[in-house]
Amino acid sequence: MNRPQPWSGTADGSLIRHAATQAAADPDRPLFSHVRFGPGGEEARSRLTRAQTIESARSLGGRLAMVADPGERVAILAPEGLDYVIGFIGAMYAGCIAVPLFAPTSLSSNERLGAALRDCEPTVWLVLRKDVRDAAELLSDGTLPPPREIVPIDGDYARWGEGFEGRHCDLAYLQYTSGSTRSPRGVMVSHANVIANVRQLVEAFGATEDGTCVGWLPLHHDMGLVLTVCVPLVTGLSSEFMDPVSFLKRPARWLSLLSRPGPVYTAAPNFAYDLLLRRVQPEETHVDLSRVKVFLNGSERVRAETLRRFTKAFAPHGVTPEVLRPSYGLAEATVFAATTETGGHPTARDFSREALEKGVAQPASEDTVSLVSCGRPIGQQVRIVDPDTREPLVPGNVGEIWLRGPNIAQGYWARAEESAETFGAVLDGVPGWLRTGDLGFEYDGDVFVSGRLKDLIIVDGRNHYPDDIEATIRETAPDLRPDRMAAFEVTRDGRTGVVVVAERTGRAPSAERDIRALEARVRAAVSERHGTTLLAFDVVRPGTLNVTSSGKVARGACRRAYLAGHIAPEADR
Template sequence: MALDQTSAPVGALAGWTLTDWLARWSVERADRPAFSYVDFGSDPEGTTDTLTWSELNRRVRALAVRLRESGARRESRAAILAPQGTGYVVAFLGCFAAGTIGVPLLPPDAPGQSDRLLAVLGDCDAEFVLTTRDILPAVQAFLDRHPAPRPKELIAVDELDLDAADRYTRPVVTGDDVAYLQYTSGSTRVPSGALISHANIVANVEQALEAHNAHADAVGVNWLPLFHDMGLVATVGVPLLLGNESVFMAPFAFVQRPIRWLRLLSRHSPCYGAAPNFAYDHCVRVSTQDRETLDLGGVHWLLNGGEPVKPGTMERFAEIFAPHGLNPRALRPSFGLAEATVMVSTTRAPHVVAFDARLLGAGQVRPVAPDSPRARRLVSVGQPAGQHVRIVDPDRLTELPADRVGEIWAHGPNIAGGYWGDEQRSLATFHARLTDPSPGTPEGRWLRTGDLGFVHDGHLYVTGRIKDLIIVDGENHYPQDIETTVEGVHPAVRRDRVAAFGIADGEEERVVVVAEVVRREVPGEADRAELARRVRRAVVAAHNVRLHDLVLVRPGGIPRTSSGKIQRSACRARYEAGELPLLPPTGEGRTEPPG
């Protein structure tokens, strides 16, 4: 099935880079705020560090000169190991200005992410590490403790000689040159670095602006980590093309108190933001008292992507915040991935349809009543954002008609060039070819997303990952469906902290569910046994599947990616190795944090 929406990305075709846009705003809007980081670490009310467009441009150019005079060249990689803040923005754009390859990563003190960081550092073999003065000793200690490649130089981006900016000359950079490596979240495999060119990111930002009919004066208000693809484009890319202020905060500050993000959205009008589904679920728990002072009437759009969009979450968010001015049409479910820079498709208003879950497992699409016992309610992720999408039979490589489930393929100026240092996977993922393509289908390479979905009434729907699919007695089951069922069984099960996967048992596949439990909700062994019985009954009733095993683990016991996605394959590996952190027997070690 074909979905097409294209328009010429003006800046990308003109060969502009993000630093060219920065240079423009540094002249036209020199003293206006560019990036404002709100720090809640030292002050619960937040203190703001702001860089104007001219200040940012000067720091970026000073860093570019430092990199070039230290021997950085076009193929050099500069890893960014810095905390959330204006320094991260300087580091990222400094790589662009120097004409070198940036590698946005997380700081070494991020909980539970040291293995991922080491894997990425080993893969990209960065010659330079960019950080800030406050955590420079921690970065040095991390590199000393672990067998990571040694960089040529560590640079604190907030200790630069700003007079060096006067020596800056723009390097020869084309749109096809690699601007940065966007490492995948690693939800189903070891992280890989997608080669994002200067033209890719400018094209994808322009696609997003057109798709959302972005207000010319909109302020970005975000909290996503800057090493994440959606966080990077929403917090840095979009404001640079709009020439408007970007207000952002740390992810932990949001998780700790989601009202902080909502208050920042209230203070800026018009504004926009982006977050994965779990964030909107987190926001609906804000107290009635905290919500009283909110005015969300200036929110132009809130993108929901990066993980499956749940209709219940979206509807609860709209219902709770509509009395505080939120226009429900501002909620924009979207689909994307790092290999496409970030965005593939999006909406201008929520759209939910119920489909027959059993038929979806067989690859067929049939709408049903929302209250049908076999209903699976799916949120539309809209239409392509300035690119082409096809639904393809993953084995025959032929296009499928509407209302058939297949692999989602994408083609457009935002698609990355491949993976860093992995030609074989690059060819398989980024250079797919359709067999007997339909009229009007562009020639050239296609991105195989690895995601399953379908087109119904002109809308794209995503059903799950191919690698996560569970096959029992010849019937396909999507793990997120089973996980959603388990979450609703008992308040002891933590929301968005359930992993369902299949394990081999001879020639058959068995279903295992691992669930994090709020320990205080399950005080005794009898209650745990009752919880297990209720879960098993619910899964049989909803999916006609008998669980091989149900494992209850401590809060934090399910592995997740740096962006919060459940790592089902890693969870399966820990289950099979007997390494999951099981709940202790009743009465022992009641020290887990509340869920």
Template sequence: MCGVRMAPSGGRATGDAFTSVPLPEQLAARAQGEPDRVALTFVDYAVDRAGAATSLTYAQLFERVCAFSTRIAARQERGSRLAISAPQGLDYVVAFLGALRAGIVAVPLFPPDLPGHSGRLDAVFRDCEPAAVATTRAALPAVREFLAGQDRPIDVVVIDDAAGDGAAPGTAEPVGRVPDALDADDVAYLQYTSGSTRSPAGVLISHRNIAVNAAQAAAAYSQGRGPGLTLVSWLPLFHDMGLVLVVGGCVAGGYPAVFMDPVAFLARPVRWLRLLSSSPGAVTSGPNFAFDFCASRVSPEDAAGLWLGDVAAIGNGAEPVQAGTIDRFVRRFAPQGLRREVIRPAYGLAEATVYVCGSTDGTPARVLRVDQERLGAGELVVLAGDADRDAPPGETHTLVSCGHPVGQRLAIVDPATSRVLPDGRVGEIWVHGPNVAQGYWGNPELSATTFGQWLAPGGPAAPAHGGGVVERADGLPVGPWLRTGDLGVLAGGELFVTGRLKDVIVIDGRNHYPQDVEAAVEAVHDALGRHRTAAFSVPSDDGERVVVVAEISRRALDGGWDPTTVTQAVRRAVSDRHGLAVHDVVLTRPGSVPRTTSGKIARRASRQRYLAGGFARVGNPS
């Protein structure tokens, strides 16, 4: 593994623990040292339902990256932005790495025809003001139509066809000069957040950030196995988890990556499992909903012939991890050899590039059954006995461990006082390390409050190893720290994520986590779709009140259902399991509850839509 030094889980977050060599330079080294080894394989289900695989070796990938980087270097100034609005595929990776090699800031985005997200794309363009857009011949008409609505001219670069940029046929395109070297602290790309609690913001990811974080994630998932792993992904490349897994893992980790379009996964989730089955030592990742999606949608006929006994690691992150989901997935595919210990719950966020911590010791993730009321009061009280994994979600409150931080530091902090909380107390998760980003594009105020936090004094402080960063008596750096906005608790050194600070429902002085309310709702009736519910609070004359918006499944709409029965079941479940009176139950059609581009429930947007009267109810209003 060229130039990558692995550090133990939870080690000091120092810049020399993992390589900070920019990805284009690491790619150049791999192309020279192992030119004929396959780097990337894209499996295209749009041209062949069985999947048409196209591969690039490290030498071929580097050659294409070099060609693209010289093209855009002739058209854009160093430090300007290049929006990548292209379909999933090899060309997307070429454009991303080509921009980085040219010293141009990449902005990983999606084509304009992605359903339901045209407004977000327009907002991002207005925010970062790209000098050009990189796309493919197939997506060019949609991109040109989108750009016609912009208030300024924006250049178009067709990744897979130089002449398609507007040059006359047979005309050689100008060749620009790429930088001789890249500064590790220069901005490599803008990662726009999915915006589950606020408008999307462009996170400034440096070359050092992605190089280090890709190595951190590789160290966590490889467990020292070295060669013999294959990265498998259906996650979108415009999302941080998909980008770092495929591009970072392939270049910085040195592992071959096999990936496909998210649409192909959603159409037939067994395709993901087939790639895992056919890829030696497969390492993959996905959000929690993907596991329930596979467990419910993959038929016995589709599962025939699958063998998942050789899968090395399956990360579960990007949204709260549910113990019941893990159990359903493992039970469903145990006959295909799936082992519980390969499921690796993880925690991360774009502001830390992506990966913060995960379970890494090769044993099943810890699941705790806890006192729900005490947890709402900020205290972790573990109940006797093992977690009742077979109970309906919400009936017993369970927390799933997200393991230990890898190559960075993590603290649970009282956000009001900036004081570090002891193990067993719920607080805000703060992160410090070389993978933490520089801030947000064009928003110094938000950057300062999010990335520039300092811990309250905790005893005598002393310079850390190598000077520079000052440490407290407990060994934690004084700062700067990243405020994640997420709530969690440490138990035995492991992180248990409890919720999102801005999403917490506070009723009569008690905290309730919306994902727990949503899980309780979805378990009460077959008419309700799984992972299709939003719970939030709204103001009233008597204080905050709880609202539940739930999508009715297409199967129920087609087969008949009783809205009164469903509404009563929702109210009863939330009252029995959480002691909450639901102010309003909105039953709506599939696809109505807003989601982020990474598939998470957008509770803030749901609340705004509800207050604006934007949900169309089905059945009798509650």
């Protein structure tokens, strides 16, 4: 057998053209595989070859072309599975702009879905046949713009595909942001953006043509969509995925999918690796992870302790430090911006807490903050810029991360002014820089992310990073849910300070004296490490805090809910 070669596709054309080229070259090769799990283990596995994918997408595209013009939006409102994938590709085949969302239950329980539909006003809703009536009922109260038609993804459209060659629109899809700080916005991602970012990803991964992308992240999430759907479409690598609920119910299922022949590439936020460590006993788990070439860790702050514990726990199963790949990205850059080099080890450094509060990254051995390097950009530029003066900063100074490259999206849908401000920044006379809103710095050539500009807490002239305060509380109070706490700034009675709300675990509430003892420990730890006094520390019941589509706590939304009186200690309810 010949040694697999790195993918070397070009960055021209469209996603459909790349997929059709792959199908013509090897039509019977599996492309997408969806795994469903039942109580006893794997329940069902459905597959699509390259040829089947193109044939199904072409047929659906032909049907959509009868009701939607090129450039009109097609919302995908379906559960995870192969039908969702076909809906996404079929919309692009029709020359429409795909809008990956999720299956609706009720709009009253999901404001984000309603906001996205009102924002982009899709011409067509794609749903499963069994959900057509339920989808139609969502229109009954008149709060949503009605689509021209609700089309079942899983209908029989073979005759519509006959002779249909497809249509083109420069925009491939709208990626709705998680809305962690504001209402969701539709990031306009072009075919060229996706293809460029896929090239950057496969170069960073050292991906080979016989590899498989394995995932569980939602397909409406930027990381899940690109890894699970777009990388296979462009490169021909296989994709195998399950739905997020299956993972959350039993995290070991992810490991079972990763234990397969051939090179494997996967990605998840940091909390997923922590969840594996809490819910899986490595010594009792029979999986072979030696073929996993990349465990990408991104979408939220990467914790050094998580990397260390994960490597140690799963080393007997074949995990080595170099396959753990701390990364940085965002939907406005399609998804990927920077990662550690192939063959390198994740780098964690200890920086002076006091210096970071003053905006300087200074290595130290006492009173430190441990930050993990997100590596270096591939195929794009990164600069650290003073967000106020918009002047570049020298390495070692904390500022806003700016990016520039072919993967940077086209702006926000129907938000020209905000798009110009975010995507049209000028640096050293060169336009087209993306203002990410993330804070970070460069050190020894690597990018370190320290927080969000809008989440930054400033008390008495000192900068405090919510992630840092939350990390202190995690260490002090292990009984609290580590991924469900939020620190934010509040002004009360003329005084500005820090408020922290944290969800307890699923166990019954502790006695009042235990809550008071916990609060005393937390307040003392925050005061000692961060030099500030908490205005309030509230323990709330599970499920209270606002989270984004990717499961991250939405601090901005939590702050607004707290100020409106919608978040209160459990004892007060």
